[in-house]
Amino acid sequence: MSAPTISQVDQLDALESEAIHVMREVAGEFDRPVILFSGGKDSMLLVHLARKAFWPAPIPFPVLHVDTGHNFDEVIAFRDAVVERYGLTLEVARVQDYIDDGRLEERADGTRNPLQTTPLLDAIAEHRHDAVFGGGRRDEERARAKERVFSLRTAFGAWEPSRQRPELWNLYNGRHKPGEHVRVFPLSNFTELDVWRYIAREGVELPSIYYAHTREVFARDGMWLTSGPWGGPRHGEETRTMSVRYRTVGDGSCTGAVESTAATLDEVLDEVRESRLTERGATRADDRLSEAAMEDRKREGYF
Amino acid sequence: MSDLLRLATAGSVDDGKSTLVGRLLYDTKSVLADQMEAVERATVGGGDPDLSLLVDGLRSEREQGITIDVAYRYFATPQRSFVLADTPGHVQYTRNTVTGASTASLAVLLVDARSGIVEQTRRHVAVMGLLRVPRLVLAVNKMDLVDFDENTYWRIAKEFFGLTEALGYPEDAVVAIPLSAKKGDNVVLSSENMPWYEGPTLLEHLESVPVEGADHGAPFRFPVQYVVRPRTDDHPDYRGYAGLVAAGTVRVGDEIAVLPDGHRTRVEGIDTFDGELESAHVGQSVVLRLADDLGVARGSLLAAPGGAEPVTEFDATLAWLHEKPLRPGARLLLKHGTRTVQAIVAAVTHRLDTETLSVVDEPGELTINDMGQVSLTVSEPLPLDEYDEVAATGSFLLVDPQAGDTLAAGLVGRPLVARPLHSLETDGS
Numbered sequence: 001m002s003a004p005t006i007s008q009v010d011q012l013d014a015l016e017s018e019a020i021h022v023m024r025e026v027a028g029e030f031d032r033p034v035i036l037f038s039g040g041k042d043s044m045l046l047v048h049l050a051r052k053a054f055w056p057a058p059i060p061f062p063v064l065h066v067d068t069g070h071n072f073d074e075v076i077a078f079r080d081a082v083v084e085r086y087g088l089t090l091e092v093a094r095v096q097d098y099i100d101d102g103r104l105e106e107r108a109d110g111t112r113n114p115l116q117t118t119p120l121l122d123a124i125a126e127h128r129h130d131a132v133f134g135g136g137r138r139d140e141e142r143a144r145a146k147e148r149v150f151s152l153r154t155a156f157g158a159w160e161p162s163r164q165r166p167e168l169w170n171l172y173n174g175r176h177k178p179g180e181h182v183r184v185f186p187l188s189n190f191t192e193l194d195v196w197r198y199i200a201r202e203g204v205e206l207p208s209i210y211y212a213h214t215r216e217v218f219a220r221d222g223m224w225l226t227s228g229p230w231g232g233p234r235h236g237e238e239t240r241t242m243s244v245r246y247r248t249v250g251d252g253s254c255t256g257a258v259e260s261t262a263a264t265l266d267e268v269l270d271e272v273r274e275s276r277l278t279e280r281g282a283t284r285a286d287d288r289l290s291e292a293a294m295e296d297r298k299r300e301g302y303f
Numbered sequence: 304m305s306d307l308l309r310l311a312t313a314g315s316v317d318d319g320k321s322t323l324v325g326r327l328l329y330d331t332k333s334v335l336a337d338q339m340e341a342v343e344r345a346t347v348g349g350g351d352p353d354l355s356l357l358v359d360g361l362r363s364e365r366e367q368g369i370t371i372d373v374a375y376r377y378f379a380t381p382q383r384s385f386v387l388a389d390t391p392g393h394v395q396y397t398r399n400t401v402t403g404a405s406t407a408s409l410a411v412l413l414v415d416a417r418s419g420i421v422e423q424t425r426r427h428v429a430v431m432g433l434l435r436v437p438r439l440v441l442a443v444n445k446m447d448l449v450d451f452d453e454n455t456y457w458r459i460a461k462e463f464f465g466l467t468e469a470l471g472y473p474e475d476a477v478v479a480i481p482l483s484a485k486k487g488d489n490v491v492l493s494s495e496n497m498p499w500y501e502g503p504t505l506l507e508h509l510e511s512v513p514v515e516g517a518d519h520g521a522p523f524r525f526p527v528q529y530v531v532r533p534r535t536d537d538h539p540d541y542r543g544y545a546g547l548v549a550a551g552t553v554r555v556g557d558e559i560a561v562l563p564d565g566h567r568t569r570v571e572g573i574d575t576f577d578g579e580l581e582s583a584h585v586g587q588s589v590v591l592r593l594a595d596d597l598g599v600a601r602g603s604l605l606a607a608p609g610g611a612e613p614v615t616e617f618d619a620t621l622a623w624l625h626e627k628p629l630r631p632g633a634r635l636l637l638k639h640g641t642r643t644v645q646a647i648v649a650a651v652t653h654r655l656d657t658e659t660l661s662v663v664d665e666p667g668e669l670t671i672n673d674m675g676q677v678s679l680t681v682s683e684p685l686p687l688d689e690y691d692e693v694a695a696t697g698s699f700l701l702v703d704p705q706a707g708d709t710l711a712a713g714l715v716g717r718p719l720v721a722r723p724l725h726s727l728e729t730d731g732s
Contacts, residue, residue, distance in 0.1 A: 011307035011384045013587070020588035021547040024528040028601045028641065052576035053588070056541055057533035138375045145374040152707075161372060165709040166398050166624050168405040170547070171638055171700050175707030189386055191377045 012198050019186035020053040021170060022149055026131045026184055027053075027060055029174045033131035033184075034091070034124075037063035039079035040249035041206050042135025042187060045195060047082060048204050049186060050133075061133070062089035066120045068112040069096035070230040070252040078207040091127060093119035110231055111254040121157040124181055131174065133184050139191040149188050155179035192247075196272050200265045212245045212263040223256025308514050311388040311403035311436070313427045314413030319444050322353075323413060323484035324376060324389050327506065330491035333378035373399045382510040397672040398624040400430050401712055405698075408514050409438040411505070412463075416449045416481070419459045425466065425660055432470035433620065433674065433718050435694060438512060439467055441479040442505060447486050451496040456481040480505050521585075521693045522607040523551035523559070526640030527599055531590055543574055543590035544599055549640070549695035551607065553591070554582040561597050562604040562686035563613035569594040585695075602642035604686045604696065611696055613684030616649070620676055620690075620719040621701070621711040623669040629677075630668045635710065636702040637681055645682040646701065652676045653720055662720060676719045690714035691721075 026033050035050065037043045043063075050059045065079060083090045095115050098104035104115050124132060138145045148164050150172045165173055174182050190198070199206065217224040217240060218233035224244055230253035233239055244257035245268070262268040314320040327333075376387040388403035404410060410431045414424055431439060441463045449455045460479035467477045480489055481500050488494030491506045503511065529545040553559070557570045572592040573580040583589045591605065604611065623629055629648060637646040653676035654666035669675040690697030701711040 014307045017547060017586055017588040021528070024545050024588070025641075028529045053545070054529075054531060055576040055590075056535070056538045056574075057531050058535070139377045142374075145376065146372045164372070166373075166402040166712070168402055168700060168709075168712045169695070169698050170406075171640075171698070173638065173700060173702055173707070173709045175636075175702060177707065189375070189377070191379070191384075193379070194384075 012194065012201060015190055015194060016049065016052070016198070018170075018189060019049045022172070022184060022186040023050055023053040023133070025172050026133070026174070030131040030182070032127065032129050033061045033133065034127065034129045035059075035061050035063045035133040036120075036135070037065055037079065037082075037088075037090075038249065039065075039075040039082070039207055040135070041195060041199065041204075041210060042137070044082070044204060044206060045187060045190075045198065046133055046135050047086065047088075048202060051086065058087060062091055062127075064091045064093065064120075064123055064127075064129075064132075066116045066123070067092050067094045067096070068116060068251040069094065069099075070112055070228065072207070072209055072228075072246075072249065072252060074209050075207045075249055078205075082205075091123060093123035095119055109254075111251055112230075113251045113254055117157065124157070125179075129181060130176065131182050131184050133186065135187055136183075136185045137187050137190050137192070137195070138185075147185060147188065149185055150174055151183040151185065152176060153181050153183055157181075159183075193269075193272050196265075196269050200269055207249065209246045209249065209257075211265075211268065212243050212260045214241060215244050215257065216241050217244060217257055224259065225254075225256055226252065228252045306514055307384050307386065308408060308509060308512070309386045309388070309406050310409040310411060310509065311390055311400075311407035312411045312413065313390050313400050313403070313431075314442075314444075315415070315421060315423045318413040318415045319484050320389070320413050323411075323442060323444060323482075323490065323505075324387065326484045326487060326490045327387070328376060328378050330487060331378045331380055331506065373403050380506070380510055385509065397426065397430065398622065400427060401434065401622045401624070404431055404434045404436050405712065407436050409440065409509070409512060410436045411440045411442050413442045413444050414459060414463075416443050416445045416452075416455055416459065419455075420462045420466070424463075428463075428466050428470065429655070429660055430622070430674070432467075432472070433622075433714065435691065437476065439472065439477045440505065440508060441477070442484075443479060443481045444484050446481045446488060446494075446497065447483040451481070451488075451494070453497070453499045456497075456500070478502065478508060480508065521550040521688075521695075522610050523553045523557070523605075524549045524607075524611065524688070524693060524696045525553065525559075525591065525605040526642070526696075527601055527603040527605060528641050529601060530599070542596070543572075543592050544603075544605065545588075545590045546605075546641070547588045548583050548585050550585055550693045552582055552584050553605075555580075558608055559593075559605050560608045561599055562606055562611055563684040564597070564603075565613075566595075566597045567608060568597055602640075604640055604642075606686065606696075611686035611688050611693075613686045615682075615684050616678070616680050617685075617687060617715060618652075618676065618678050618717050619699075620674060620714040620717065621669065622713075623671060623673045623675065623711050625703070625708060625710045626671050627703070627710070628668045628670045629675075629711070634704065636704050637679070637685075637699055637713070638702060639685050639687070639699040640696060642683075642685065643702070644685060645704075647680045649678040649680050652678060655719055674719055676717060679713075687715045689716040691716060691718060 035046050054060055095112050098119055099106055136144055148167050176182055215226055217226050218237045243261050245260040246257050262271045312320055374389045376389055378385050390399045390403035412427050443456050443459050463479055481497055482489035488496055489504045493504055525546050525548055527544045527546050531543040531545050533541050553570055555570055560567055570591055571594045573583050574590040631648055631651050633648045635646050637644050654663045655674040656663055688697040697715040699713040700709055703710055
């Protein structure tokens, strides 16, 4: 018997179908899923894929934003517009509340990304979420390369590499004990370039700061940071006005802009193709802390 | 348009697998400057950067200098995008080889040219063969350490072709490539050191090999994941069945069976967010509308009529993945497609001795990394296919009802005893 002829399947279609399959498995097997939604591009893709997965029904999950208080105004406005447009329920866990009442202490370096873990875990417990969608991708970082699509977390949110279940075929095992939950990563097999190609193909709207704009910035640790409620340039750090864009959107105190004139989707796509730096290495101070920074934070219950 | 090839790599600890994967990433320019700087910082004693550091992700792995968990790697060329499951070769982590192989269209097995085919190679070939990975590549690595000797390559390649032929692989599904991952010979660029080799480099082969979507030519199978019922003003009466086409093709108007009940109906429409389709193929996520309301729910299997006969007792080959051993009489959960049922292991009839690749009768139990043949009884009829015919509906998981852990990967049928694995046996050395 000769081999059947194989029609070529476009890889973006394959990645989309896989992500939709994962989301439907969660809808079918869990009681109280939630989508982590910051307004950033990866979480916006989750919302877009959820619309496609359940159409013509509305998205059957609420969204949860862990708000560091160090936000870009454009991103918060975008978040609220998306919530309104798709009739989503927005839950917000505020790091600021924890700092105000003393449950968390501001760090010496002023960054709040590592402080997100406690409010996240409290919100998961309070709303009794049993599945939490994250936009994490395996291409982002070495510890993430070993992450499962369904990632079991203890009651403390901890990722225990040795307890991760083997994932076979596309049969996902979401069983968990009371108090445990499962983090689910539908974008696991997307790369940064796939994300941008998919955004372009689907016409997914993003916050304006992903595209080149003129902004006052200052250099610190080899990154271009911007002033905000989290502070501004320290003594000796000079301010410049230049054309920049953001490759990731996180805590304003530690998310750097890249010098860029890519003002349209096509220009951003070209820039991502040409880039010689990963998006995290280029713009996230929190990932530069140590060789195992991400692994350590994941063990503590981070995204 | 570029397509996607999913592949797995496997090899013994010292075959240089991490270096090979690092080399593929590095030479396809999939490694960015900051990752490379981190590798250069971490390379012990200066000199050429240690490319294996690109892929050894966890702290415990770096400390022990071994890979202990499947890592997924991504690289792309203008022709194709690749998802690579990098599976550890260390013997106690065979379960990861099974995991990587379960989604792979192609597997790359590494051997050290100095030692040739070793027991672990035989084990990996046996696992790949049982899981029906459609294509195999033998990477004969470290050719630089045998002076790029042609005879050494051919001796190893011929032994390998003997193994794959015994497992039923057609000749054109298997290639052997002499290379040096450390130096880069024949990984991405052709080697000047081996003019006698006229075949493709590893990357050329990966770019050009046909991608066999598993179950492409198989009969239609569609496990229902979720019932879409909007009950909105725009869609008050809509009812559709969401799922991923697991095998074959479905067209509007096709007659289908709803399993396990066996009722027949027709496909009235194939819906997606982007519009209606005339047909849907393996790997596509869609919503099917049916002509009749037959109580279809999550767990139902929509199938071409006349296959996947529901049964409550069947034989299966298991890859046992858990420290807790399996003994006859065990009560477990079985996940097949989107349906989870209770299962009892009626008998453990055979075990593959992974050391010698001989099949042992009546082994009494299966322990971690064993492959074995069992008889199962399930609480509700399951519409099963033989794994060798339709992998998607011939595969299942066994799950611990208390802890929730995944215990085993299951293949419906008797592939373990049907395959001539004894021909892979080592010489008792």
